[in-house]
Amino acid sequence: QSALTQPASVSGSPGQSITISCTGTSSDVGAYNYVSWYQQHPGKAPKLMIYDVSNRPSGVSDRFSGSKSGNTASLTISWLQAEDEADYYCSSFTSSSTRVFGTGTEVTVL
Amino acid sequence: QVQLVQSGAEVKEPGASVKVSCRASTYTFTTYVIHWVRQAPGQRLEWMGWINAGNGNTKYSQKFQGRVTITRDTSASTAYMELSSLRSEDTAVYFCAKSGGYHFDYWGQGTLVTVSS
Numbered sequence: 047q048s049a050l051t052q053p054a055s056v057s058g059s060p061g062q063s064i065t066i067s068c069t070g071t072s073s074d075v076g077a078y079n080y081v082s083w084y085q086q087h088p089g090k091a092p093k094l095m096i097y098d099v100s101n102r103p104s105g106v107s108d109r110f111s112g113s114k115s116g117n118t119a120s121l122t123i124s125w126l127q128a129e130d131e132a133d134y135y136c137s138s139f140t141s142s143s144t145r146v147f148g149t150g151t152e153v154t155v156l
Numbered sequence: 157q158v159q160l161v162q163s164g165a166e167v168k169e170p171g172a173s174v175k176v177s178c179r180a181s182t183y184t185f186t187t188y189v190i191h192w193v194r195q196a197p198g199q200r201l202e203w204m205g206w207i208n209a210g211n212g213n214t215k216y217s218q219k220f221q222g223r224v225t226i227t228r229d230t231s232a233s234t235a236y237m238e239l240s241s242l243r244s245e246d247t248a249v250y251f252c253a254k255s256g257g258y259h260f261d262y263w264g265q266g267t268l269v270t271v272s273s
Contacts, residue, residue: 097259
């Protein structure tokens with residue numbers, strides 16, 4: 047199972063919006079609405095930000111939103127803040143009942 | 157609040173095995189799946205496998221099939237991940253994560269496994 051493809055880095059200024067893409071195949075991202083997104087600060091465990099493509103867990107800011115079109119899912123961070131600077135990973139359920147992660151995106155707040 | 161507490165850091169020689177534990181608390185352990193995920197230094201997250209804590213069924217990534225074994229002890233609300241035939245490339249932080257459906261809703265703090273002679 048190959049990793050889902052994400053851009054290596056995305057940057058934006060405070061207050062701007064950024065979007066991170068996550069491209070898979072018709073056996074994972076395209077087949078199911080089971081894409082999730084995780085935020086990871088250095089040396090920390092990942093934190094769930096979005097699940098089932100567009101649902102936000104309790105306690106996660108509504109500045110984070112998710113969507114999907116075909117084999118590509120997206121995470122949008124609105125009103126970018128310094129605390130959003132972190133690595134972000136997407137993950138998908140697969141047709142083999144396994145899970146696959148994305149290659150990861152480093153978000154920099156300029 | 158759900159907690160997953162993992163065992164401490166390990167240093168192993170090439171060819172050895174390592175067993176990492178993950179103790180769950182404040183939820184019914186047997187109701188959910190536990191996943192194992194690893195992250196080599198400076199690298200991406202990598203899914204290894206899962207165990208249904210209720211019935212013990214497992215599923216492994218093809219990459220680790222034959223080298224990884226995930227088990228659980230329901231009386232101790234603890235899941236275990238054992239990786240054998242260790243090589244330097246297995247040096248990584250190993251995380252357990254509780255399944256909230258098709259996502260990982262709670263994570264352990266991570267266990268650093270260093271493989272070195």
